[in-house]
Amino acid sequence: MRIEEITIENYMCYFGRKSVNLASGLNLILGDNGNGKTKFYEAIAFLLNDLPPSQLSGVVSKKALYETAPEDPIRVGVKVKATQFEETKVVERYFTVQRGQDGSINASDTNLTATVTHAQGRSPANGKLVLDQLFPPNLRKYLMFEGEGALNIFNNTDALTILIDNFSQGKHYRKYTDLGRLLKKKAEKAVDDASRTNKKNELKLSKAKADIELLTSLINPKEEELHALRNNLTQTEEHKAQAEAYVANADALEIVNKRIEDVETKLTTRRSQLKEKYTSYLFDDKWILANFAPFQVKFMEKVEEIEQQKREADRTHQREVGKQQEREKITLQGNRNPLPINVPSVRYVKEMINEHFCKMCNRIVEPDSEAFRFMVQRLEEYEEDIRRTREEANKNKLFTDNYLRRLITLTDTKNDQGNVFAEVKQSIESLFNFNQGRKTDISKLEERLEFEKGERNEIVGRSQIGAERLTTVLSQYTRWTNNINADKSRISVLGESIAKLKSERAERHKEKDRLDNDNVDHFLINAQNLLRDVEEIFTSTEERLYREFVEDLERKTNEILQRINVDSFTGTVVFDLTWFRGDPKIKIRLVTGDDEAFSSNQSLETTMHMAILFAIAMLAKDTKSESFPMIFDAPTSSFGEPKTKEFLNIVSESDQQRIVLFYNFLTKDENGKSVVKSDFANVKRNKAYVLQLKRPFDPQQLRTIDTLIEEI
Amino acid sequence: MKNSNDLKNEWANKKPKYSIRHKELFDSLSQKFGAEGDRKASLGKHFSNNYELYMYAFFLGLYKDEFEPIGEDEEKVDFSYPIHLWGRKSNRLDREDFTDLQDYMFMASFVKSDFDFIELEKGKLSIGKVIKVITTATESYANGGLQLIKEMLEDDANAFIAPTALMNIITKPLVTSDAESTMQQEQEATNVD
Known part of the structure; x- marks a missing residue:
């Protein structure tokens, strides 16, 4: 079938009657956006598919409506003249509209008419029949393509x-x-x-038939499963192929993401190791005592001083109450103040006496020496002192309280704790060094993290999709790959199983055939x-x-x-x-x-x-x-002009009719009018037209729009 | 009640006071009833509770030799928490017990307290009066420290922003009297020559 002519009347931007004559082979219709290219395609679609009545008034040329007097009819239609099997067939779909005085638009129903001209002459024909002959409904979707996606x-x-x-x-x-x-x-x-009517071999025949039925019931679902698996496999392979474009990037992304994760984990660890609660350490770790040492010394000196004063006062008092003699049993060289009676304690004095060794001055004390006698005397005095009754001991006691004892204990305790102040200073220094070390590590890790993130940005930047989708694509890709392997494996197993079952069934068929042969007339x-x-x-x-x-x-x-x-x-x-x-x-x-x-x-x-x-x-x-002719509206949107040209040249080699509407090879002159580029001359075609809006026109007013069709 | 003969314990039962003019310091720098960690930080507090600030001020006043008795005409307030409870770990997570810092505060306050210890031992001076003297010493050092803190913040509102600020102030080494006399001796030697 070949289209000879297309006529558009008062349809959309086509005012009046506009026709294009078409040749075999390639017919090109060039048009800038907004110049009627798509409306041309839609006009043909209207012829083939009709429109609901509510939409008819919307396709009437606004210029026709504006320029036709109210109540005067306007004819709107699309006609195709074609040659098929040596007959000329004309089919037209049209309707009329009238504009009312009030501006309303009334459209009639559409009519589909046809004529056929053959050797015997021309005669009217059934419009739908002729249309279906020219454009078989089951093939229409393979003949007309609006846009590249179609x-x-x-x-x-x-x-x-x-x-x-x-x-x-x-x-x-x-x-x-x-x-x-x-x-x-x-x-x-x-x-x-x-065979069934013959009782001979009845049992065997029944069994053979039953086996065949059973095997068939096993084979059928497996075949369906196999068919579905094959479909699924193809689809999965397509998805995988689509993802493949991104996978190389996704692999690299996964590697760099792992590195980033590793660095971030290390960073978190280092940061958690920092100990910076300095104010709390002042109290918890006693850092607040860093400068306390001299004050402790002063306290100890004051306590010692008080102790001396107290002993002196006690000694004076004891002298006054007449215990001087007893007290002076032991005097020290230079009339020094003796130590308190219980210093050293009786236990340690006994120990030194028993060992004949003075552990204060680190010397052997011979039993007959003055030092030995001194120690023994002290011990006796102490023992005598503690033998006295409390009442006697309290008689003429100078001091009623002994606050000093706890102060001395406090002093001793602090002494025994060692040099806490030096430890504090060391602790501060040590912590600062530790934190500094961690901060240095953190700084290096932060630098590395920046670098890795930069790498990641580059990978993502190279990809056409974002980081999140890349990660999704990779996980899907892995899943699809696994599914493909599983499906192939299953297909193989199924195939073998089906083949085996079919083989068995074939054997049963042979068995049945043999029995039939035996049972039935040849x-x-x-x-x-x-x-x-x-x-x-x-x-x-x-x-x-x-x-x-x-x-x-x-x-x-x-x-x-x-x-x-x-x-x-x-x-x-x-x-x-x-x-x-x-x-x-x-x-x-x-x-x-x-x-x-x-x-x-x-x-x-x-x-x-x-x-x-x-x-x-x-x-x-x-x-x-x-x-059948093929009609394409803008099929080469994603092509560049060179590729479009090559494509058209190939298409032109066939004498099968192609009608292609597109916007390539056009430019504009100084008045905005579309002009065909010079290299269009190199495009092989049989016919070419350019669509232009008739000038002048008002771009804001549809009633001024009229598309002209000019042959190139 | 039997006398424990323990000056430190008697002192630790007291609730030392501060001048009301320093109340805003407690409001801004510490969290009454306690706050630790992120909560402390989120409240913008440097000290977890009032007594920490008080202790800090005490030691600051001690080290900087800022012994400033609270004026007679100044209103005094306390935070209702006796010294012996200061620094208890109780239910404070991530913190340690620092009740032994009380010993050092006592020691420093005792050194600065002027009273006749022998009369005390003889029973001729009441323990109440002695404890009052020691507690006054404590309050005076703290008051001096609080005054210093106030002045620092007036000079620079962000004086304590850095995490190490408070630590640096109080752990900064002191110029010792030995060092002073050495410097003085060197100066004198120079004059003689």
Whole structure:
């Protein structure tokens, strides 16, 4: 089928009647944004799909509404004239509107009319019928593509299967395959029925049939599981391929994240080791005593002084009460003040006497020496002193209290504690050194952390996605990889299991056939076998034709793909054809030379889908199937101009009709008018038009808008 | 009640006072009823409780030789916590017992106290009067220290911001009398020559 002419009347920005004549091969319609390119595409869509009544008034040319008097009818429509099988067919969808005096707009219902011109002349025809002939409904979604994203139709795996189904020669065998299957089934049933009526081998036959049924009941779910697993595997491999683009970065990110975590852990440890509660240490660790030493000395001196005073006062008192004689039993050289009677204690005096050794002056004391006698006398005096009754001892006592004793104890205690003040100073110094060491470590670790974070920022910056998504991608990638391995393993196991079961079932079938052969008339058996063979032939022929088509398609697709993406990496498109319950299933994959899936960018994705479309169209032509025009609105948005040019050149090589609307190869002159660039001359095409808004126009007023179509 | 003959214990049963004019120091620098760690920091307090500030002021006054009796006409207040309880660990987490700092405060206060010890031992001087003298010495050193703290903050409101500020002030080495006399001797020798 080839479109000869498209006419748009009072539709959107097209005021009045505007027509384009189209040729075979490539037809290009250039238009800047806002000049009617998409409205052109939508006009054709209106013809094919109609619009709800509520939307009709919205598509009427505002200029037509403005310039037509109230109550006068305005015709709005889109018409296509096409050639198909040597007939000229015209189909039009139109409606009329009237503007009321009050400004309201009333639209009629749409009408779909057609005429067919053949050798016998022209005659009216059923509009819907003709439209469906020109644009088969089951193929429409493969003929019109609005925007680049619409080209990714083969992301839906059924879409490709449907399309191939329409164009491969295999489809012609479908009805025969179905018939053959049916006949085989009938023949097998006839044999089965006949076999059952024969009682001979009844048990064995029942068992064989039961076994076959059982095996079939085991095989079917496994086959379904296998089919689902294969689908799942393909999807997972695609996800993995998409993630692969990021994984290299994600690996590096994971490494640097581990390093950062390590440094942060060390930092936390070092910071926790810092001891900086200095005010608390003043009290808890007695740092507040750092300068107390001289004051302790003063206290000790004062206590000593008081003690001396007290002993002197006591001595004087004792002398006064007449105990001088007793007291002066022992006098010291130089009339010195004797020590208190209990110093040293009686225990230590006894010890020194027993050992004949003075432990105060570190000398041997001979038993007959003056020093020895002195010690013995002291001991006797002390023992006599403690023998006295409390009453006698208290008689004429000078001091009623003994606060001094506790002061002395306090002094002794502090003495015994050693040099606490020196220890304090040491403790302060030691802690400061410790903290300084930790702070030096912390400083170095902070520097390193900065560095690692810088590294991380660089990695994330190189990636197209943020750090969090990179981490997510890596964990998903790992999961997908594991799933793929698990699925492949399971597929292998299932495959083996199914094969084994099928083999067993085949044996049972043979057994059953042998029994049938024995039971049933040979004519029936031969008929059954014949029909089995016929079904097998049709099935294998259909599968072979499909397979050949798909192989050709794969080859053609890759040729076109590489040409479009000249000097770029494209990978290879692989078509995986499988059969499930008699239906073909086709999946496409983009792989590297090592048969590994990889993720493509938008541009490659688009060209891959277009390559498939064009390849199918070319093969359809080769098989003498009918070809249909394809209409693309802005299919090359992500292409640059060089690639667009190359793409168009390839497309132009086919004489199959392509209508492409796009905005490339245009620039603006000083008046804002679109001008075709000079290098457009190098673009091969059969027809080219440019869409322009008629000047002058007011960009704020739709009623001034009218798109002109000028042939280039 | 039997006399314990223990001056230190008698003194530690007292609640030493401070001048009301220093109340704002207690309000701003310490946390009544206690605060430790992050809570102390979050309240902006340097001392966990009032008696810590009092002890700090005491030692500061002692080391800087700022012995300033509270004026007769000044109103005196205390924080209702006798000395013998100061520094008990009780339920203060992350802190140690420092009740033995009381000994040192007593020792320094005793040295500065002027009374006839022999008369005390003879029973001719009441223990109450003696304890009052010692406690007054304690209060005077603390008052001197508080005054110093107040002056430091008036000079620089951020004087105690640094974590080591309070520690540095009180642990700064003193110029000893020995060092002074050495310097004086050197000066005299120079004059003779």
